[in-house]
Amino acid sequence: MYETNYHRASSVADAAATFAKGAESKFLAGGQTLLPVMKQRLAAPTDVIDLSKVQEMIGIEVSGDTVTIKGATPHYDVAQSDAVQKAIPALANLASMIGDPAVRYRGTIGGSLANNDPAADYPAALLALGATVKTNKRSITAEDFFKGLFTTALEDGEIITAVSFPVPAKAGYAKFPNPASRFALTGVFVARTKAGDVRVAATGASQSGVMRVAPIEQALKANWAASALDSVTIPASGLLADIHGSADYRANLVKVMGQRAVTAAG
Amino acid sequence: MSTVKLTVNGKAVSVDVEDRTLLVHLLRENLNLTGTHVGCDTSQCGACVVHVDGRAVKSCTMLAGQAAGCNVTTIEGLAKGDELHPMQAAFRDNHGLQCGYCTPGMIMSAVDIVHRHGGKLDEETVRHELEGNICRCTGYHNIVKAVLDAAGRMKVAQAAE
Ligand SMILES: Cc1cc2nc3c(=O)[nH]c(=O)nc-3n(C[C@H](O)[C@H](O)[C@H](O)COP(=O)(O)OP(=O)(O)OC[C@H]3O[C@@H](n4cnc5c(N)ncnc54)[C@H](O)[C@@H]3O)c2cc1C
Ligand code: FES
Ligand code: FES
Numbered sequence: 395m396y397e398t399n400y401h402r403a404s405s406v407a408d409a410a411a412t413f414a415k416g417a418e419s420k421f422l423a424g425g426q427t428l429l430p431v432m433k434q435r436l437a438a439p440t441d442v443i444d445l446s447k448v449q450e451m452i453g454i455e456v457s458g459d460t461v462t463i464k465g466a467t468p469h470y471d472v473a474q475s476d477a478v479q480k481a482i483p484a485l486a487n488l489a490s491m492i493g494d495p496a497v498r499y500r501g502t503i504g505g506s507l508a509n510n511d512p513a514a515d516y517p518a519a520l521l522a523l524g525a526t527v528k529t530n531k532r533s534i535t536a537e538d539f540f541k542g543l544f545t546t547a548l549e550d551g552e553i554i555t556a557v558s559f560p561v562p563a564k565a566g567y568a569k570f571p572n573p574a575s576r577f578a579l580t581g582v583f584v585a586r587t588k589a590g591d592v593r594v595a596a597t598g599a600s601q602s603g604v605m606r607v608a609p610i611e612q613a614l615k616a617n618w619a620a621s622a623l624d625s626v627t628i629p630a631s632g633l634l635a636d637i638h639g640s641a642d643y644r645a646n647l648v649k650v651m652g653q654r655a656v657t658a659a660g
Numbered sequence: 661m662s663t664v665k666l667t668v669n670g671k672a673v674s675v676d677v678e679d680r681t682l683l684v685h686l687l688r689e690n691l692n693l694t695g696t697h698v699g700c701d702t703s704q705c706g707a708c709v710v711h712v713d714g715r716a717v718k719s720c721t722m723l724a725g726q727a728a729g730c731n732v733t734t735i736e737g738l739a740k741g742d743e744l745h746p747m748q749a750a751f752r753d754n755h756g757l758q759c760g761y762c763t764p765g766m767i768m769s770a771v772d773i774v775h776r777h778g779g780k781l782d783e784e785t786v787r788h789e790l791e792g793n794i795c796r797c798t799g800y801h802n803i804v805k806a807v808l809d810a811a812g813r814m815k816v817a818q819a820a821e
């Protein structure tokens with residue numbers, strides 16, 4: 395790792411101000427992505443600003459039909475939260491499947507979203523549930539937030555302070571994990587909103603990052619059942635192909651994980 | 661350089677380190693606590709797991725500065741004098757190690773698993789929860805046996821307290 399200056403932020407405002415002073419600053423939350431990348435010298439920030447102890451960025455609130463997870467809340471806390479388990483059990487379940495226990499203790503929702511790994515889990519939940527990303531500057535809908543592989547709508551120095559999820563009527567998540575990293579070889583999140591709309595998002599599958607899956611949405615709108623997807627075919631064009639699986643394999647995984655997600659949703 | 665103050669195995673320490681220092685290097689190189697190992701550079705092997713404020717984390721994936729003010733327990737902090745921690749004793753009794761490289765991390769993760777699950781541990785849960793700890797020798801079988809054995813011993817020890 396190259397030399398760097400470490401700063402522990404005390405508040406969102408302090409973090410933003412410290413970020414602005416550094417030549418090439420980066421925020422550090424759980425460090426479960428940034429530190430491995432810095433160790434490999436693929437990132438060399440002059441200053442790292444630690445958000446993980448900013449109290450106003452940690453915690454979970456449920457009010458009415460909205461679950462709000464603050465930006466530096468670790469995956470473990472989301473997985474364990476009684477409130478999340480009750481309001482959106484699929485979201486708690488998703489968090490409990492990220493990486494391994496040590497990664498879940500440190501890794502945060504804000505870090506995962508800012509990084510936008512094409513195989514990360516949270517992006518699928520945000521897109522399917524129609525969540526809103528809150529930053530220190532504005533609110534961004536999930537549709538507008540994800541901009542392709544490792545790319546988001548965040549501006550330099552912008553901080554994810556929270557994510558708010560509308561509580562759905564039903565939701566489920568199923569992923570086929572890469573056996574080594576646990577990242578999604580393909581993961582599918584299905585949701586039926588309280589207004590009766592169906593939204594489905596897949597991660598790990600597309601060359602351009604998390605995506606909505608229209609054929610599954612249409613089939614489930616007509617009939618909310620795993621069997622409704624039996625006759626659906628997912629086009630393989632634009633899907634990822636690598637040593638772990640071909641595009642055709644992933645296309646089939648989108649369907650099968652979709653079916654498992656519907657079964658999980660009940 | 662910064663001065664990092666933290667508590668390690670119950671003792672308050674103050675160490676001057678470069679800001680880029682990882683917690684594992686502070687432990688190994690500044691405090692000579694070489695029981696905590698480094699087995700990879702991708703945050704995947706778990707040989708470096710220690711407890712920070714009661715949570716089992718990878719000390720290779722945390723800056724020393726992030727642990728300032730925290731309470732750190734390493735493998736050296738588990739035994740009470742000559743008396744092994746029940747998890748250490750169970751690893752020995754069940755032949756849960758061969759070369760021993762992964763063992764400190766395995767044990768620190770395993771203690772955390774038992775703390776979280778208490779008496780509700782079964783083989784499947786142990787295997788799932790050890791996903792972040794890689795062993796190149798044992799094939800995991802005796803590690804899982806050791807963790808289940810220790811879970812029972814820790815329950816008995818707790819009941820006796
Ligand atoms: C072994 C291993 C297995 C993993 N498996 C999975 C998996 O199965 N599924 C999965 O989804 N992920 C997985 N991850 C990634 C993990 O979830 C990370 O925690 C996450 O991607 C990054 O979150 P972090 O808090 O650690 O962020 P950091 O590593 O601290 O930061 C990541 C990036 O986000 C920026 N950032 C952090 N917080 C904010 C914020 N609040 N606002 C703006 N920018 C911010 C940082 O500047 C940096 O660029 C795994 C990681 C490891 C090491
Ligand atoms: S050395 Fe920390 S995970 Fe491998
Ligand atoms: S005992 Fe050798 S790596 Fe586990």
